[in-house]
Amino acid sequence: MSPTLYMPIPATVEQIKDETPLIKTLTIRPRDPMAFQAGQFVELTVPGIGEAPFTPSSSPKIDERMEITIMRAGKVTDKLHELSASAEIGVRGPFGRPYPIDDFKGREILIAGGGCGVGPLRSLLLALAEDLDSYKRVIVRYGARSPLDVVFRDAAQRGWNLGGALDVLITVDHDDADWHGHVGVLPSILTEEHLQCDPEDGIAVMCGPPIMMRFTVDTLLDRGYNPQNIFLSLERNMSCGVGKCGHCRLGRYHVCTDGPVFSYDEIQDNPRLWDD
Amino acid sequence: MKMTISDAYGLNDVLEAFSQGREVYAPEADGHGHYRLVRAPTWLPGRHTLGAYRQTEPLKVLFFQPREFLGTFTAEADREPIPERIVFGVKNCDLSSLQIHDHVFLNGGGCKDPYYAAAREKTILVSSDCDDFLDVCFCAGVGEQPYALKGFDINISSTPAGVLFEVETDRGADLLRATARYLKPANPALLDAVRTQRKQKHETLAVHSEKHGVKPGADLRHALEDSFGSTLWQDFAADCVECGACNFICCTCHCFLLADGVNADSEPARTKQWDACLLRNFAATAGGHNARPLRTQRLHHRFDKKFSYFPKVLGRYACDGCGRCTEACIAKIDIRDVLRRAIDESDALHAHSGDC
Numbered sequence: 001m002s003p004t005l006y007m008p009i010p011a012t013v014e015q016i017k018d019e020t021p022l023i024k025t026l027t028i029r030p031r032d033p034m035a036f037q038a039g040q041f042v043e044l045t046v047p048g049i050g051e052a053p054f055t056p057s058s059s060p061k062i063d064e065r066m067e068i069t070i071m072r073a074g075k076v077t078d079k080l081h082e083l084s085a086s087a088e089i090g091v092r093g094p095f096g097r098p099y100p101i102d103d104f105k106g107r108e109i110l111i112a113g114g115g116c117g118v119g120p121l122r123s124l125l126l127a128l129a130e131d132l133d134s135y136k137r138v139i140v141r142y143g144a145r146s147p148l149d150v151v152f153r154d155a156a157q158r159g160w161n162l163g164g165a166l167d168v169l170i171t172v173d174h175d176d177a178d179w180h181g182h183v184g185v186l187p188s189i190l191t192e193e194h195l196q197c198d199p200e201d202g203i204a205v206m207c208g209p210p211i212m213m214r215f216t217v218d219t220l221l222d223r224g225y226n227p228q229n230i231f232l233s234l235e236r237n238m239s240c241g242v243g244k245c246g247h248c249r250l251g252r253y254h255v256c257t258d259g260p261v262f263s264y265d266e267i268q269d270n271p272r273l274w275d276d
Numbered sequence: 277m278k279m280t281i282s283d284a285y286g287l288n289d290v291l292e293a294f295s296q297g298r299e300v301y302a303p304e305a306d307g308h309g310h311y312r313l314v315r316a317p318t319w320l321p322g323r324h325t326l327g328a329y330r331q332t333e334p335l336k337v338l339f340f341q342p343r344e345f346l347g348t349f350t351a352e353a354d355r356e357p358i359p360e361r362i363v364f365g366v367k368n369c370d371l372s373s374l375q376i377h378d379h380v381f382l383n384g385g386g387c388k389d390p391y392y393a394a395a396r397e398k399t400i401l402v403s404s405d406c407d408d409f410l411d412v413c414f415c416a417g418v419g420e421q422p423y424a425l426k427g428f429d430i431n432i433s434s435t436p437a438g439v440l441f442e443v444e445t446d447r448g449a450d451l452l453r454a455t456a457r458y459l460k461p462a463n464p465a466l467l468d469a470v471r472t473q474r475k476q477k478h479e480t481l482a483v484h485s486e487k488h489g490v491k492p493g494a495d496l497r498h499a500l501e502d503s504f505g506s507t508l509w510q511d512f513a514a515d516c517v518e519c520g521a522c523n524f525i526c527c528t529c530h531c532f533l534l535a536d537g538v539n540a541d542s543e544p545a546r547t548k549q550w551d552a553c554l555l556r557n558f559a560a561t562a563g564g565h566n567a568r569p570l571r572t573q574r575l576h577h578r579f580d581k582k583f584s585y586f587p588k589v590l591g592r593y594a595c596d597g598c599g600r601c602t603e604a605c606i607a608k609i610d611i612r613d614v615l616r617r618a619i620d621e622s623d624a625l626h627a628h629s630g631d632c
Binding site: 071 | 346347350351380381384385386387388389390504530531533534536537538545546548551559560561562564567568573581588589
């Protein structure tokens with residue numbers, strides 16, 4: 001047992017990239033390599049200010065560095081957004097249950113996300129891309145509030161297609177003069193018109209704001225997806241990360257250790273699932 | 277190993293002998309009908325007592341401190357090593373609550389909290405049967421009893437026929453062997469006297485608990501699970517002032533916060549401190565989201581955790597009927613009234629569905 005259960009190791013901020021007016025991606029180098037699997041999360045500490053949970057957005061194949069895509073939303077994220085390169089922060093983890101990607105082999109995978117939830121989904125996508133031939137097909141459906149809020153804009157326009165290997169479609173809730181793509185909430189591009197998929201055997205993975213996940217789940221169920229094959233990445237107040245502090249309890253689970261990735265059939269009966 | 281006091285000695289001699297070389301924690305009467313847990317270098321006859329019922333402070337304070345300094349940024353704090361300790365007069369409600377803390381801090385998430393583990397390791401627990409009870413006590417209503425059956429190192433039962441010492445652990449047995457000169461084997465008459473006294477005390481507690489609405493054997497788990505949509509939570513939450521006192525004083529509540537700030541030398545510092553699920557920001561996340569924004573939801577959550585979550589994961593309630601929350605509540609919410617209403621509504625629901 002590590003005596004540093006609740007204490008971070010130091011990590012250096014190597015690079016900061018502006019993604020949108022509210023979202024930045026920080027590349028950090030932990031003092032010791034930190035291997036993680038797509039979907040797991042880490043706790044970042046801003047010394048003297050606080051700690052908050054984030055799921056890395058980078059490839060789990062790389063353990064000496066990780067990228068964390070952070071929306072400015074509170075005390076800790078405000079400070080993280082103010083950091084400059086070479087700043088020292090702390091990191092603990094990784095924690096929690098990752099996406100069960102071994103079970104995804106040979107199947108079609110729909111990745112549906114919105115807002116900052118696209119960070120964990122990018123990490124998953126990079127993990128899948130390592131071995132793309134193992135999967136029947138990979139589909140990405142991504143929703144953002146406005147064209148300015150599209151995260152990984154460059155990648156969204158070029159790299160995510162992986163030379164056409166992926167079926168990618170992006171939608172925005174509200175367009176602007178320069179937007180020529182789809183306009184509407186995420187479920188509006190999950191219809192038969194915009195999504196040819198295999199709901200019977202296909203996997204659907206989603207991450208995003210609760211309101212988006214709630215309606216996306218309903219749409220996917222309507223399309224015939226099996227609750228066991230729908231995976232959600234939940235956000236609660238994960239504080240200790242090790243199933244002890246009690247903050248992230250959801251029914252019989254602690255989101256930090258039993259999740260944050262759950263299949264929908266594990267949590268669908270909880271009447272407090274979508275409380276926000 | 278069942279022993280009693282040798283003829284030439286008294287209880288104080290035995291307890292003083294137990295305490296040799298150990299920091300002592302023992303109840304002391306506070307002059308207002310309660311006991312407080314005090315620390316001393318040895319057992320102090322005339323000041324210390326085994327206590328007729330549990331003291332005001334929950335036992336968890338010795339293992340899970342209200343506030344622990346963890347370190348400065350990434351440097352683990354150098355901690356004073358915990359001395360060998362002995363706690364006297366532990367009552368069954370407190371002793372039983374350690375099952376919850378052991379589950380959380382020694383097994384939860386598959387890892388050990390090193391501070392809790394060290395404190396448990398260094399502490400000998402000498403429990404004693406309750407001689408009396410407080411009006412708020414209702415251990416019999418949650419499946420417990422006013423004497424310990426497990427979890428102690430040594431248990432003491434005092435009866436008019438003599439004092440019985442029982443052991444449950446190797447270190448309890450070692451301690452009895454080390455103090456053998458004060459002890460002799462207990463005779464069957466003493467064992468009978470203890471059995472009879474315990475039965476009578478347990479029955480009294482059962483009657484008291486039932487009188488206050490929590491009948492022993494009531495299915496509190498299903499009552500709570502049936503209560504999800506009930507207005508009972510709004511009704512009690514209307515009085516609650518969300519001070520968190522019920523959480524902090526509870527012998528089983530284990531939630532904590534990792535709090536960051538700066539120390540006196542302006543270095544970044546982290547503490548682990550008790551948190552309370554009744555407080556508004558307990559389940560808040562960044563961006564203004566909150567899984568339980570309403571006091572009604574938070575009050576329900578507290579009961580749901582005690583009477584539904586823990587039965588699911590550990591097969592027992594996370595309530596030992598100590599009644600501290602009732603004493604501490606400035607809004608005068610009595611946990612037994614909440615449970616009584618949940619039980620009554622659940623019974624009515626099932627009686628009704630039975631009619632159909």
